[in-house]
Amino acid sequence: MLISIIAILAAISIHEFAHAWTADYLGDPTPKLEGRLTLNPLAHLDPIGTVALFLLGFGWGKPVPIDPYNLRQPKRDQGLIALSGPLSNIICAVLVGILLKIVPIQLPIITLELIHRFLMISLGLAFFNLIPINPLDGSKILVGLLPFEQSEAVEDFLKANSLLMLLSLLLPIFNGNSLIGLILFPLLNFFLGLLS
Numbered sequence: 698m699l700i701s702i703i704a705i706l707a708a709i710s711i712h713e714f715a716h717a718w719t720a721d722y723l724g725d726p727t728p729k730l731e732g733r734l735t736l737n738p739l740a741h742l743d744p745i746g747t748v749a750l751f752l753l754g755f756g757w758g759k760p761v762p763i764d765p766y767n768l769r770q771p772k773r774d775q776g777l778i779a780l781s782g783p784l785s786n787i788i789c790a791v792l793v794g795i796l797l798k799i800v801p802i803q804l805p806i807i808t809l810e811l812i813h814r815f816l817m818i819s820l821g822l823a824f825f826n827l828i829p830i831n832p833l834d835g836s837k838i839l840v841g842l843l844p845f846e847q848s849e850a851v852e853d854f855l856k857a858n859s860l861l862m863l864l865s866l867l868l869p870i871f872n873g874n875s876l877i878g879l880i881l882f883p884l885l886n887f888f889l890g891l892l893s
Contacts, residue, residue: 701814706738707738708819709738709822711785712741713758713761720763720774723769724769724774725765727764731762761778763775776838776842778837779834782823790816820885825881831859840852
């Protein structure tokens with residue numbers, strides 16, 4: 698249990714710090730002013746998102762506040778800020794996986810378990826957040842990639858339908874399994890096999 702907690706805190710902190718750092722880099726000091734430009738896990742924990750990680754295997758941190766009026770190109774920059782969270786988790790997982798393969802040290806079992814759990818949670822957090830449904834990062838990434846008129850229509854659609862879409866992904870309506878589980882777990886197992 699302690700190993701899972703450490704891995705979850707690390708993965709969420711990296712994810713949310715990346716959002717805050719990218720926003721600050723792109724001209725919005727709001728995350729810094731709100732104390733979110735830190736790797737301290739206490740600044741980033743969302744109670745419901747953290748419980749979801751334990752119970753469901755995926756979840757989220759407390760959203761990083763941004764002010765789009767401070768950004769140079771608000772639509773594009775919000776997409777980049779959203780992308781930075783999942784991307785940071787994927788990069789960290791890949792780097793840890795590569796180090797694990799190239800460093801010729803026999804690690805204790807507990808350390809290997811922590812690394813494996815960190816890889817699993819980092820990738821799960823990244824892949825789950827890439828789903829283009831509000832309030833997940835994927836919705837902001839999608840809106841940021843589309844031309845203005847299409848992005849407005851997609852954003853309106855997602856705001857109106859995301860709760861229903863999210864429930865349809867999470868509820869165990871496929872022979873006792875959720876749709877997200879049927880998609881996410883094989884994807885996770887594939888990448889974990891490559892990295893560990």
